[in-house]
Amino acid sequence: MALTPPSERIWWKEPIAKVELIWILVAFVWGLIMFFMMIYWHGAGEQNLSNEAYQTTPARYSEKAQAMIDQYTVREENGFPVVKPPPGSDVYLIARLWQWWPILELEKDESYRLHLSSMDWQHGFSLQPVNINVQVHPGYDLVMTIKPDRAGEYGVVCNEFCGIGHHNMVGKLYVTE
């Protein structure tokens, strides 16, 4: 029994049943497949989070974001600037209590270098309904290259708890044809 010392004192020399060996082999090979699948996807897949990141400060980061906003704002919406930066450029999104600032307008099938950083606590960038979710830290500037492939209006929900206004932290992102 499992509650008593092994009945065979030299239990480590007992032969293993065939059925157990087969299962161990199957599980081991499956583990290898899952392991190499992640590596394979770095080559063959189109969805890989970049590892590009920089240390920054809220002041430095918001300065860059403000420069982009000043240059490329096309209109206002609910008090938010709507910014349309050129394809291929560096695009800055500010996460702060409790806003995603500004509203971005991107073009379909164009690439952008999207920067994410927080001004205060941690936030969660959750692009809906695409369902891309990335953690946003203060002091770190995460850069990922995104290529929107469907036009439409998207929501940016905060999915890292950030205090009492957390559930009101919603941003917007447009993708135009």
Added chain:
Amino acid sequence: MSQAKEFRTCPTTGLKVHLTTEKLIKANAVVAVVFLAIGGLFGLLVALTRWPAVHFLPADWFYLALTAHGLDVLLVWIIFFEMAVLYFASSVLLGSRLAGPKWAWTGFVLMLVGAIVTNYAVLRGDSSVMFTSYVPMMAHWSFYLGIILFAVGALIGTFVFFGTLVVAKQEKTYEGSVPLVTFGAITAAIIAVFTIASGAIILIPTLLWSLGFISHIDPMIYKTIWWAMGHSSQQINVAAHVAVWYAIAAMTFGAKPLSEKVSRTAFLMYILFLQIASAHHMLVEPGFSSEWKIFNTSYAMYLAVLGSMVHGLTVPGSIEAAQRARGYTKGMFEWLRKAPWSNPAFAGMFLSLVFFGFIGGISGVVMGTEQINLIMHNTLYVPGHFHGTVVAGTTLAFMAITYYLVPLIFRRELMFRKLAQWQPYVFGIGVAGISMFMMGAGTLGVARRHWDMTFADAQLPFDFPSAAFLMMGLNGMFAVLASLGGIMFIVVVVGSVFFGRKLGEDEKPSYPEVPPQAAAVTQHGNAESVRIPGTVMLVSIFFIAFVLYYFVNWKYLSEVWPLS
């Protein structure tokens, strides 16, 4: 003192029980159940608030209740119960006296004081920082202090466990190697030491920071080390509840592990590889390399997952072999059909095994895949996954063994047997529903730890699809069902412990009924002749489900925006 006064012999199992150990097991189990009740109540309040049609609590109370729910059930209930498991697996199973009972009581008091202090901090209202307390959001200093005291207490208990192993070995209270269940408990205890050390490394500076002695704590370093505690503590649970599965299989069927070597090596895999799972929480964070993520998130090529998959075969396999030896040999599944499904200890254990594997296990591996994490991180998929592991897995297994603990350690007849008989099903199905519907909502993008999925007061609007609202409604309903199962458990256990008929010194309890005990299985014949076709069928179904679900999620991932 004479030995007769220090020990009693259990009339059912013949085990020699150290009376001091028995008191400690009782104390830890009682406190555990009290915190399960408190934490469970907070959980119900959370689920009722996330049920859109009910939306029960105001926002500040919701975040407070969610913080308290996580602490009281994930930390306090489970670790107190694990202390009881450790003392049982060392002192009782090895027939030894407990090493340093005074230390054990000191640990117990520290844990209790810590739990109360942290609950006090949360109920003050200024520490609604969630279980994870990510910096730079700051809780009241007593929040961190309470957790540190609790952890120190748990560490002392762990060392009492190790000390007892040494005493048992020196005083030769057993022959040969320790039993498999004790081996599993050793696994849990070793992981516990690593876990608590990680907790100390990050929480002590955080306490000093909250008191103003340290000016800055890096959020990324905090998170990495915090999860070396947070995720590893879930691996303590896995090791402990797998040990409990083996224990219940042995108590109910006299089951013998198919192979001691295989089962022990599977536990060893946990010790070697589970701790690196902190990476599961860092897959979409800035600043880590993909190499680091892939190696760590896969527990070094899924070797710890291999351990769990092995237990997934050997636990039901040992039951099947025992049942077949008893004569239930017809077809593939007579052994399972004729299992004692009205015995809540067995029913709870088997449901725990199935739900842990199918719901918690598969979803955990999928979510922990480097790229797939992008479409799940911090959505409700995450709590969906861990309610499958920690509640349907660990909590249900601990509830199940409590049905043996009450008659054998508390020496009371179980009351309300009909209630007890149905309890594992009501609770298990409730929790399985919670898990699945939260995962469903998460797949649709609904955020975890979020008070209002309608965004009624937000400056900019966003609407989730109506299916997401349906999922959250169903989640609420199944949470009510699970709560009912929780209340049934509390009523049966608390009722029996305080008001159940006391068993006489040599009296065997009449419930839970176990199948007629033919002599415990001692031989499986030679390695070629072990026949467990039913179990092979079960693990094959599991494997197919695993593979399909894994690749379905790669398909989902391939449909989102290209990013690099």
